[in-house]
Amino acid sequence: MTSLYDFKLPALEGGEIDLSQWRGRPVLIVNTASECGFTKQYEGLQQLWREMGHSTPDGLIILGVPSNDFGQQEPGDSGQIKQFCQRRYGVSFPLAARSIVKGHAAIPLFQWLAKEGGFLSRPRWNFYKYLINREGHLQRWFTPLTPPHAPRLLEEIQRVSAQRR
DSSP states (O other): OOSGGGOEEEBTTSSEEEGGGGTTSOEEEEEEOTTSTTTTHHHHHHHHIIIIITTSTTSOEEEEEEOOTTTTOOOSOHHHHHHHHHHHHOOOSOBBOOOOOSSTTSOHHHHHHHHHHOGGGSOSSTTOEEEEOTTSSEEEEEOTTSOTTOHHHHHHHHHHHHOOO
8 A cells, every 4th residue: 555545444334434535635543432531632633623624625634543452442333432422522524433453453554554654653542643644645643642732733734734736
């Protein structure tokens, strides 16, 4: 796989998310969990989605990838995850089906992210963030300690968003 656009993921609500549909748009990929100390970051991610995402045809895409890999903090099925995210945080950005994001069993997207970002970019907890540029390559990654409203994340999103193909 050579870029983000080469991947497809099962969608939380069934069907498939073909990442090639977002060609030319910046994408923020986040491995999420509903029972984590960082779960409140859903609120900030939804705010970013409202402010920078769906309102413009080339705006930021946010993709949540729920995972039960860290502390068994995403135990629910797709229906429970969807209900929690919508009811608690009003999440309307795309969510993939619950996936494995670490180790040899990680889904191909997260294997690619680990290759692009190097060893330290591999998620070691929930809410790692991966910013993909308009060309479909990893621009920068952030640990869960960087909330969605952190100036350094916002600055990097602005930088990527300002780039034109």
